[in-house]
Amino acid sequence: MPDYPIYAYKEMLDEEFPFKIEVRRPLTMNRHLHAHEHLQLCYMLSGSCLHWAAGQQYVLTKGDLFSIPPFQEHRLEERNAMDFVMIQVDFMPHAINESFRDMSQIQTFVDFAYIRPLISEADLMPKMTLPPSTQTVVENLLQVTLVEWEEKEEGYKLAIKAELLKLLVITCRQYQRYSQMQSPNERQIVAHHREAFYEAIAYMETHYQEELHLEGMAAKALMAASYFSHMLKLVRGKSFIELLSAIRIQASMELLRGTDLSVTEIALRVGYNHISHFNRTFKKHTGVTPGDYRKHQT
Structure with missing residues (x-):
């Protein structure tokens, strides 16, 4: 502290x-x-x-x-x-x-x-x-x-x-x-830091199935953890946990619509190791359970 x-x-x-x-x-x-x-x-x-x-x-x-x-x-x-x-x-x-x-x-x-x-x-x-x-x-x-x-x-x-x-x-x-x-070097330094931040977001969007942590993503963004989470809130409207959950739930919705994988398999594929946590998070984001969501897509 x-x-x-x-x-x-x-x-x-x-x-x-x-x-x-x-x-x-x-x-x-x-x-x-x-x-x-x-x-x-x-x-x-x-x-x-x-x-x-x-x-x-x-x-x-x-x-x-x-x-x-x-x-x-x-x-x-x-x-x-x-x-x-x-x-x-x-x-x-x-x-x-x-x-x-x-x-x-x-x-x-x-x-x-x-x-x-x-x-x-x-x-x-x-x-x-x-x-x-x-x-x-x-x-x-x-x-x-x-x-x-x-x-x-x-x-x-x-x-x-x-x-x-x-x-x-x-x-x-x-x-x-x-x-x-400014000198080209000064502009390059600012651009490098900006790009690192957006690259961290892109990494979250493509590696959401991995065990991602705020500290690790903040390091990729060249920012302190608290500042990185604040910046996510600023440019994406969500904190680190909120954004990661939204990315994972969106991916799970696509799998529920487009595959015959079980809900448990889908939970694992999008980064949730506990089915109960996945079910709660999915319902919080969509208002329905994964099973009910799939039923209404057919």
Whole structure:
């Protein structure tokens, strides 16, 4: 277990609308090492401070946008007693829209917010400095969001969702331009980590009959186990156990429809060593037993 607290998003955010926006200054910054289950996007409005993340120190100045992905240890620190103002946005992706439980449609944002900050290469800074014109747009957007959050007038959640979606789109487009200025080696490192994650999913989809464990699949994905499970939830809408079960049950349904194999043989073929566990899982996913499912397919 880590020697710093990891906050579940339900401890810090409203479960119905998991979103929060705050202004951070030297007197209100979090100086203690911590991590959280939700995503955090931060924008430096003015001044400068130090940011410690994954054991490394980074200097933040006006116009910097950076991401704190789930489970990443981090803290802020003053820089030579300098003043600063930072806007901090905490949210779970499904706060925007339930469909954002599947983030695969905005791969560029996933690269910036979830993949890149994990990479410990010293030359890969986990931040992006926005050009002046984009800074103005982002600052106006964040100001509108702050007002909506503080005043909470009728419809404020819809208004915040709209502004948050704009922020994600701006981040996507800006990171796409930003990544084009990186060296081929830097782009290759990010691509390698992204590909490792999707290769781990592909392995689950083709080796589901094997005894698969979260730790082993996370290692293939070049991620810690808790982070890998969170990323699966993000891009596929399911945790490791949920996704593996769904893959196995889908395969068993195909075998029930297309073969004369017994239910016990099918259970073994899709990775279940205990027929009772297979029956319970199948009914949980489909609402019927494997036998009843087969009867209704003929």
